[in-house]
Every structure is written in structure tokens, then in C-alpha cells.
Amino acid sequence: MNGALQRTPLHSLHLELGARMAPFAGYELPMQYAAGLKAEHLWTREQAGLFDVSHMGQLRVRGEGLHAALERALPVDFSTWRPGLQKYSLLLNERGGIDDDLMVTRLEDEVLIVVNASGRQGDTERLKALCPELEFSLLDRALLALQGPRAAQVLAGAADLKFMHARRMAVAGIECLVTRCGYTGEDGFEISVAAADAQALARGLLAHSTVRPAGLGARDTLRLEAALPLYGQDIDAATSPREAGLAWAIAPARRPGGAKAGGFPGAAGANRAAKRFVGLVGEEPVPVRHGAHLLDAAGARVGTVTSGTVSPTLGKPVMLAYVDAGVAAGAPLNAVVRSRSHPVRMARLPFVPKRYQR
């Protein structure tokens, strides 16, 4: 990542709010504000946190034969996809590994794809190559996430939207595209807004007493508790959807035996499974983090932790990890931290129940 860090349209607001900024995927983003990570995390679980996720790319797709062309690139099925509905999808490589994970919204006359910051260039080029007849444009828009049980009171005009549904609407007099979704496990919304209007929108939302700013640090611990994978850390180009527990993201019609089976990159490799995604809870208080090795009872290495922290909600170490496909469910494991083994046990995911409004 060369050169200066990019800034989001909310940069000066972050500084005003006392944010500690840090580099992430080429962007200078608020890691935490004055309240601190844990307070921001718990506030989001109890009230509503406002996150700037404008580093995510918003890719608009238009053109003749839009849906048929995108079905050549992605494991999606537009025949059963109503306008206004968002779906989670995957951009796979030829080996069936995950090149990026995507939020795809079908609108009346276009498709909007939210890509990870790391995928802005690569995803766009790859999709263009797969669908040369379509028109792709990365939009100059900010993305704000309002997350938490009070989010629907703050955004009362969108309170009737169901989970993973989108609507163009005015928020505080500003034209937005509001989608009921998020990356915290809580009810909430992601709000796409023109870059020039982003500060006014954020200030309007923060004027509600239940809304407080929350940084990338809290976003990471919230999504970890909700067992939502982070691209580049829990899932990557070497991991298949099945291994990641994301086989559900391949539309039923596109799976083997389906009405429109295959026909997208990686279709043949998407079902390989050399490893399995699991949740782990530490039996001891030591935090176990990304990269820690997992050993079986005999001391053989059988896995790797991909994300780990001490859960602010539960007060104990939680981990997302891969274990070899042969490891039995519930098998006792040890995690190695600074050359010492610490017992961990497999746990049901998510660690904290999701509260989506379906």
C-alpha cells in the first residue's frame, strides 16, 4: 500500500469527536473515539452506534442484459430476486477460493455492490473482465452504519424495512439509500449518501441522544461476537465457501443439481473442504489472537485461529478458527500463546445472538 492514506468525507468530524485514527486498508479511519472501544461496543449492543464505513467501495452496475451477465460472474440467481432486496454474495476465483465477499442489492434498473476496501480496484477489474458488456462505476459516496436496538427509533422512516431490504429515502432532508443490514449482529441500517452530504447526515444522526460514534475497534469486536467473517483475516483466496461456513451464500439454483447449476468462476472448487470454520471459547483468561496455532490432545497442530479477542459482552476469550476437516466436533483443543498451551473448547456460533428484524 503506497502513498498517502485516503480520507473519508467524515474525516474532520472524526477529529472533532476525539477519534484516534489508524490506517486500515489504505484509509485513515477512526479506531476509537474518546469513550473507548469497550464503551462503544456495549453502547452499540444497548443503544445505537454510528460507524463510518466509507472505505467500503460502492460499485454501481448497469447495462443491457445486466442480470444474465452478473450471473456469469457471481453465484447469484436473479429469477427469484425482487428489486429492493439485498443479498450476501461471494466473488470466487477459479479454484473456488473467496476473492472477496460482497453485499449485492438489486434495484429497479441497476445493481449496487458493496465491496471491501481492499477489493475496490481488483473486484472492479475482475467483474469488468467477466462482464465486458456492463458499465461499472465506483461511486463517490459515503457509507454510514447505524447499529443497535435503538437504530429503528432513530431512523423511524425506515422502521418498516425488513432485514436485507433497501429503500431510497430522505433522512434529515438528505437523499439516501438505506438498507437494513450491518456487521455487528444487531438490528440496524447502512446508509449510502453522497460524499458532500455525509457530514450533515452524520451530525443529524449524532444529535439523537441514543446515538454515539463507534470506531473500527468496536466494529471488529462486535462482528467477531456475531461470528461474521472479516475478509483477509477469516476468509481469503485460499478458503472455499464451504470451508468458511458460507455455502449458503451460493444461490440454491447455482449449486450442484440446481436449475442453473455452475456457470460462475470457482463453481467446481466451491465445495472443497479441507478445513472447517469453528468458534472457540478460552477456558483461561488469556486472549488468543489471529495466527495462534491450535493443537489436539496429542499435541499435533490441527488448526489456526483467524480472529480472537476478549468478548466485551461475555468477558471471556472468543475465537474464530479453522480446524482440519478430520477434527471431531467438540474435541478438546489447546491454543498456543507465547509458546504456552491454553485449553479452548468449541462453542456454538454466534457467540452473541443476532437480533436482525426479519
Added chain:
Amino acid sequence: MNVPENLKYTATHEWIADHGDGTVTVGITAVATEQLGELVYVELPRPGAKFKQGDACAVVESTKAASDVYASLSGEVIATNAALADAPAPVNAAPYTDGWLFKLRLSDPQELAALLDAAAYRAAAGVA
């Protein structure tokens, strides 16, 4: 920012209380705890362990990350604040008193002379 005048410091945010008898108590400063945020875990050295000046000898962990604590001076660990193993909160709440980390018997007391005083540490850490 609280930087007591009666302690010595390192640029890596450790404080050192010199007891004048060849032993010291070591902890991390309020500047460090403010940077780290709430600690969730502290790993301390074992009594009897010997370190050279600059060795990593303890770990303090926040929700976000693990950070090493360095031996400010060469010596042998003669005591640790074992209460922190179950509850690291005193390191945040009282970093210079209840939040102490470990005590060393110095093998080279001359090293004390190179530590920073409060004013030099404030300057090094960029705090008022």
C-alpha cells in the same frame, strides 16, 4: 497526565520506583494505559526469572492488541503483582500504586543512571 516526580521512566512507558537497596518496582505509566485502553489480561514473569535490560518480560493486553513490557533494568524477578492475573483493572485505575507489575533485584544498579526523570519522560512521551 499524571507522571509522578518521585519515579524514574523509560521511553517505552515503564515507570521504576528505586527502593535504594538494589531493588526496584516496575509498572506502566498512565500515558501507556491511556493509549492501550482497558486491559483485559496481564501476563507477568515468574519469580526467579532473570532479564537483561530491554528484554520483553511481561505482556499487557487490551481488547484490541497485546503489548510487551520491557525490563527497564537487568536483574532477577523477586515478586510479581499476582492479583492482576485474575483482575487487571488496577493497572488502568491506579497504574503507579495497586497496578504495579513486578519487582526486580538489580544485577547492575549503574543502569539506574540512564533512566528518565519525570520531566524528560513527559518530553519523550509528548505529554504535558
